[in-house]
Every structure is written in C-alpha cells, then in structure tokens.
Amino acid sequence: MEVTLVQVMQYAAAMQSISRVTNKYLLLGNGFSIALKPDIFTYGSLYENADFSKAPYLPQIFDALGTRDFEVIIKHLSDTAQIIEVYRPKLRKLAAKLRRDAEIVKDILVEVIASRHPDRPYDISVDQYRSCRAFLRPFRSIYTLNYDVLLYWTLMHNDLEDEAISHDDGFRHPIDNEDAPYVSWQQGSSATVSYLHGALHLFDRGTQITKYTWSKTDMPIVEQVRDALNDNKFPVFVAEGSSDSKVERILHNAYLH
Numbered sequence: 712m713e714v715t716l717v718q719v720m721q722y723a724a725a726m727q728s729i730s731r732v733t734n735k736y737l738l739l740g741n742g743f744s745i746a747l748k749p750d751i752f753t754y755g756s757l758y759e760n761a762d763f764s765k766a767p768y769l770p771q772i773f774d775a776l777g778t779r780d781f782e783v784i785i786k787h788l789s790d791t792a793q794i795i796e797v798y799r800p801k802l803r804k805l806a807a808k809l810r811r812d813a814e815i816v817k818d819i820l821v822e823v824i825a826s827r828h829p830d831r832p833y834d835i836s837v838d839q840y841r842s843c844r845a846f847l848r849p850f851r852s853i854y855t856l857n858y859d860v861l862l863y864w865t866l867m868h869n870d871l872e873d874e875a876i877s878h879d880d881g882f883r884h885p886i887d888n889e890d891a892p893y894v895s896w897q898q899g900s901s902a903t904v905s906y907l908h909g910a911l912h913l914f915d916r917g918t919q920i921t922k923y924t925w926s927k928t929d930m931p932i933v934e935q936v937r938d939a940l941n942d943n944k945f946p947v948f949v950a951e952g953s954s955d956s957k958v959e960r961i962l963h964n965a966y967l968h
Contacts, residue, residue, distance in 0.1 A: 909947035
C-alpha cells in the first residue's frame with residue numbers, strides 16, 4: 712500500500728500566509744495543553760493516574776486494545792453494545808452493561824483530569840502566560856476542544872502589563888440572581904471564545920448553562936469542580952467515541968449546539 716506523506720506547514724509560515732487576513736480564527740486541540748503539562752494531559756499520564764475502582768476490569772480492555780486513549784475505549788464499548796443487539800438481541804443486559812461501562816469511563820476521565828489539573832493559576836509562570844497570550848492575541852475568535860481551564864486562566868490574566876486580549880465567552884451574571892456563585896450563558900451570539908466539547912468549569916443546571924468563576928466565590932475553580940464531582944455533579948463534557956455520538960451529545964445541549 713502506498714503511503715502519502717502530508718506536508719505540515721510550520722506555524723510561522725502559516726501565519727505569514729494569512730498575514731493580510733483581517734479576521735483570523737484558531738482551533739485548539741489537546742496539543743495546546745500538552746505543550747504546557749505533558750506529564751498531566753497526555754492520555755498515558757491520565758490513564759496511569761485514573762481510579763478504576765468502580766470497574767476494576769476496565770484496564771483489561773485498555774490492554775486488550777493496546778491503547779490508553781479513553782475515547783477509543785468509549786467508542787469500542789458503545790459500538791460493541793450496538794453489534795450485540797444485532798447478533799444476539801436476547802443479550803440486552805450485556806448491551807446495557809457495555810453502555811454503562813462507557814459512561815463509567817467518561818466519568819473516570821473527567822475525574823482524573825480534575826484531580827491532576829494544576830490547582831491554582833499561579834502554578835503557571837508569568838513568562839508562560841505572556842508567551843501563551845502572545846500566541847493567542849492575533850486571533851479574532853478561539854475555539855477549543857480541551858476540557859481543562861488553561862485557556863480560561865490565560866485569557867483572564869490581564870495583570871501582566873502586556874497587550875490586552877479581547878475575549879468574550881458569552882457568560883454573564885444571572886439577570887434574576889446577580890449574587891449567584893456562578894455566571895450563566897446568555898450571549899452566545901457575541902462569544903469569541905467557545906468550548907466546543909464542554910469544559911471542567913461548565914455545568915448544566917437543567918434550566919441554564921453555568922460557569923464556575925473565582926471572582927464570585929473567592930474559591931479556586933479547580934477546587935469548585937472537585938467539590939462538584941464529590942457531590943456527583945459532572946460538567947458539560949463531550950467524550951463520546953464516534954463522530955455520530957459526539958454530534959448527538961452536542962445537539963442535546965443548548966450551549967454545545
């Protein structure tokens with residue numbers, strides 16, 4: 712089989728090629744977080760620190776498939792459940808168990824990211840923030856697929872005596888409850904920062920999508936997220952394995968949609 716190599720353009724060359732473009736847009740993937748903390752945000756690191764006590768047999772599935780990618784496991788569990796329903800319709804309980812295990816893997820992924828996440832914004836150096844802000848500044852809108860709050864911390868760091876970054880994620884003080892310990896999503900049309908797959912600090916309260924902030928509680932965001940997880944409350948999070956499953960999850964959430 713002939714293999715075609717794809718030529719990847721270097722960042723400087725890419726920026727030069729769009730130097731005359733007025734509105735530039737940026738899509739961030741997991742490399743954005745790995746570049747800062749490879750010991751935390753690679754799938755291998757997450758797996759090594761995950762708590763599988765709820766389903767101690769799950770590591771055997773990771774080993775059998777030769778992967779440490781949580782989303783690959785979620786996809787295989789979900790796909791296997793569908794296949795069983797076709798080949799062995801009577802094994803409904805097994806199919807249901809596979810789907811429950813897929814949900815367990817998603818919960819484990821959320822929990823391990825929250826548990827391994829840097830605790831405070833000042834765990835990241837001033838020079839690292841300045842460098843990251845310089846990278847983000849040329850873009851009119853930023854879209855991220857990452858679950859962590861590194862982008863949020865970077866954009867909120869306006870005390871570095873560098874050039875400001877114009878950003879708006881569409882969250883505002885609740886109109887009928889300005890003293891609430893969170894802000895709610897209200898201005899989607901004005902947003903220049905979008906968390907396409909959700910994030911640790913975004914929660915679905917049923918009637919509104921809310922965001923945890925430090926300014927409303929004086930409590931670090933990561934600490935608030937960990938408290939929520941301990942209370943069995945999970946953030947808005949798209950970790951489905953297949954594209955179709957991701958789309959279905961997105962369409963059933965007002966913010967993601």
